[in-house]
Amino acid sequence: MxxxxxxxxxxxxxxxxxxxxKDAGLTQSQVAQRLGVTQQTYSAxxxxxxxxxxxxxxxxxxxxxxxxxxxxxxxxxxxxxxxGPTRSGTEQPDW
Numbered sequence: 001m002x003x004x005x006x007x008x009x010x011x012x013x014x015x016x017x018x019x020x021x022k023d024a025g026l027t028q029s030q031v032a033q034r035l036g037v038t039q040q041t042y043s044a045x046x047x048x049x050x051x052x053x054x055x056x057x058x059x060x061x062x063x064x065x066x067x068x069x070x071x072x073x074x075x076x077x078x079x080x081x082x083x084g085p086t087r088s089g090t091e092q093p094d095w
Contacts, residue, residue, distance in 0.1 A: 013049040017049055021064055024063075026063075026064070028042050034063045
């Protein structure tokens with residue numbers, strides 16, 4: 001049975017990426033190799049998912065065996081929080 005998760009913040013995405021990687025039985029090094037980056041680069045990406053570009057995110061989700069499904073939010077639901085600064089407070093490169 002598949003599960004779905006609602007993601008409204010980058011911090012939630014960070015937690016899910018780690019959980020999906022572990023669930024897939026993959027190390028950071030293995031995922032990094034498949035993504036074509038160093039383990040250090042992947043570790044930074046996993047810690048700060050707000051900086052990952054769409055193409056890289058989709059490739060990562062494919063590696064983890066996860067699909068992205070978008071749906072329109074219920075108009076009665078609480079609004080999405082505005083994007084905030086990254087954890088370090090500085091702009092990060094788009095991985």
